[in-house]
Amino acid sequence: MKNTIVVAGATGNLGHSICTELIKAGTHVKAIVRDSSDPLKVDALKKIGVEIIEVTQFKEKELTPICQGASCVVSAVTGLHDVIVNAQLELLHAAIAAGVPRFIPSDFSSEFTNIPEGENRNFDLRKEFGQHLEKSSIKATTIFNGCFADILRYNTPLFNVKGQTVAYYDDKAYWKIDFTTMDDTAAFTAKAALDATTPRYLRIASFRVSPNDLVALSEQYKDKRFKLVDMGSMEGFSAYNKIQRAQDSAGEDELYPKWQQAQYLYSMFLVHHEALDNDRYLDLMWSKVEDNI
Template structure:
């Protein structure tokens, strides 16, 4: 049985990984339709000469064209990234077109920690996802959101939690707060498996690893042979206040991940507000989850 999947956001980092993961499942007879904006040639370049891939172009502002672009697929998977014009406005148009075309399933671009219980005003990006989730829940369509905590990859990149040179691991409020992590590749694997499951539930929670800041420090000590210590950086309340000040001082509100947004992520993680509560590590799991230790080892090796 052929499954036709429309993927929005395939030219992005996570979207590209999802596309590659979908095309790995040759036995599932997958057909991938990549949605791109008119005038863009990037998606065509990415698809190469794979005859299972079709590139379709439509503007999110053109409901008629967007509806025709999604017509006939089995599921629409969104992996778009941005702030309100993308996460709320563009996805709302994509959802409307999906319903109008009679497509049975929709997967919004969540791929984050649990935004459903965070306090109002504590995280802009999470609240945009929560706002759009309300539109999804009100639509006459079967939907699935994938929640995966923080991308583990960020521990060796943009998330300044592990201070490699100073041999410290930052934490706020508690060094024993459980934190959820999943690599981008593992998330892509889960998304592909969920897209191919017509019986997938409304929310799928996964975590490649669940560790505390204290455990991360212990892991770094073991990997390097040098003592890494947890470093208290203040309370989550103080960090939240700092993020609010930086946000007000920011010149532009259009950045997807400014420094203050990263601070808001840590507030929600270390407060426990965004912790995953119903993790299912088996139903859509890869053969082996990539752990925090695995990722950190690539940085110190």
């Protein structure tokens, strides 16, 4: 009998990739989608063999029958408080009511458990949901993947191809930053969803590079050695982010306002994995940094 995995947020890039990996493994996948979802994205899921279940409201009563018979619920939703806390709580309660033994929350990020409150708004939302998750009866597994590797193509201060610079803070030019591609994250998550023995936390990275490493890579793959730029202290960076947030109240209703983007950069230099669980599933092949810059 096939395993059944329920995926929420399946029309997003990560959610779709997780569904794809689960289908490849011969899993029965149920995707919870809102009736307002992009029909092209829904059709793309249908074409790979995903069972689509549309809901009008993301409420426990409507979600519970969908979760029945599943061995794990995977959340790949994105959003602000109404999604990360409120909607995921409805999904969590539905999973518990349906007797689902395991839950993977939408915590795909840096290891925010070690980041103080107020330093990253979006991580604070995940911590708030996590408090509810810890009190629940379900077995949960969070997957920390560091940063998604595609950020290296966005001309952020960390690796600015247009400006040909690489940034660092304090004395962290040698600080290793965790990066994982979306495909690698999805492949690992699919394995974890089918693994009844997963611990509370799993930590992965396709590759780990420092600002100094990025300078060397720029010379090799961008045909010019980028300039390493000292951006000042982490303390000053934190204070700057708080000022920018206080001056942009409208940004509280946006998923990625400029100050939130800066908070992500701050988090990259604040925490990184001490150890990796990459070898938990030995058949996975991890992407290389050379293919992502």
